[in-house]
Amino acid sequence: MTAYNRFTLTMICFSVLIAGTLLIKQTASSEQAKIEFVGIDYAEMNKAVELVLLDMPEIAEELKEIRSGVHPRTIDRSFSNKKTKFRIRIKNNLTQKEHSSAFLRGIAEKQTSRYKVALEIAESEYGIRVTEEEVDTYIKQNVATVWNMDKRKYAKALDLTLNELDYAFDRDVYAIDALWQKIQPIVMEEIPRQRGEGAEAYRVRIKEEYFSREVESEK
Numbered sequence: 529m530t531a532y533n534r535f536t537l538t539m540i541c542f543s544v545l546i547a548g549t550l551l552i553k554q555t556a557s558s559e560q561a562k563i564e565f566v567g568i569d570y571a572e573m574n575k576a577v578e579l580v581l582l583d584m585p586e587i588a589e590e591l592k593e594i595r596s597g598v599h600p601r602t603i604d605r606s607f608s609n610k611k612t613k614f615r616i617r618i619k620n621n622l623t624q625k626e627h628s629s630a631f632l633r634g635i636a637e638k639q640t641s642r643y644k645v646a647l648e649i650a651e652s653e654y655g656i657r658v659t660e661e662e663v664d665t666y667i668k669q670n671v672a673t674v675w676n677m678d679k680r681k682y683a684k685a686l687d688l689t690l691n692e693l694d695y696a697f698d699r700d701v702y703a704i705d706a707l708w709q710k711i712q713p714i715v716m717e718e719i720p721r722q723r724g725e726g727a728e729a730y731r732v733r734i735k736e737e738y739f740s741r742e743v744e745s746e747k
Contacts, residue, residue: 573678576621577685580614587614591686594696602660606699607643612636643704646739650711658707666706667694708735 581588587610593599613636620627627635650656671694683693694702715738721730 573681574685576618579621580617584614586610594692599696601696603663603703607640609636609640612640642739643700647707649741650707654714656710658703663703663706667702671702
């Protein structure tokens with residue numbers, strides 16, 4: 529995957545780990561998480577970010593810390609429910625979807641937890657740990673080289689430099705990408721490809737299965 533495509537995928541998916549243009553949709557009868565394919569008009573990105581920022585002062589405070597340089601650029605501090613909720617709300621604004629506050633909070637907490645559990649399982653069960661240096665290297669090689677208009681618009685809407693966007697605000701997303709690069713070969717050995725299963729479908733399936741796992745002690 530090229531650096532441009534990797535950033536585009538991140539912009540579209542934000543906090544979703546499955547490849548593709550995904551959105552969590554609230555059904556009419558109940559607030560159940562459902563995935564559907566959608567498109568996003570990036571011309572509306574700035575407006576969407578501004579509207580969500582007005583309604584989420586807590587994320588504005590985190591952005592302020594990043595700009596000031598006091599926000600630590602570490603993996604553990606990069607994960608937060610409020611940032612995940614912020615990304616989901618931007619997607620909803622762009623696609624004109626609405627969710628209740630309770631639903632958004634629940635989805636944000638679940639998604640953030642999945643990130644953290646994935647890191648914990650990798651270390652406790654496989655002895656694989658992603659270091660800060662590895663995340664920095666991943667960003668440098670796969671993300672920081674992207675300077676397209678979509679990315680500049682997004683950074684401008686957040687009032688962040690491209691460096692702050694890549695290495696601080698979106699660090700959680702790239703930490704998970706770096707983890708998957710290391711652990712994917714092991715997962716492929718554990719979960720064999722099914723007869724007749726396409727290569728892309730196989731990659732999506734094993735990724736879903738790994739990131740849906742629970743820590744052994746919590747089962």
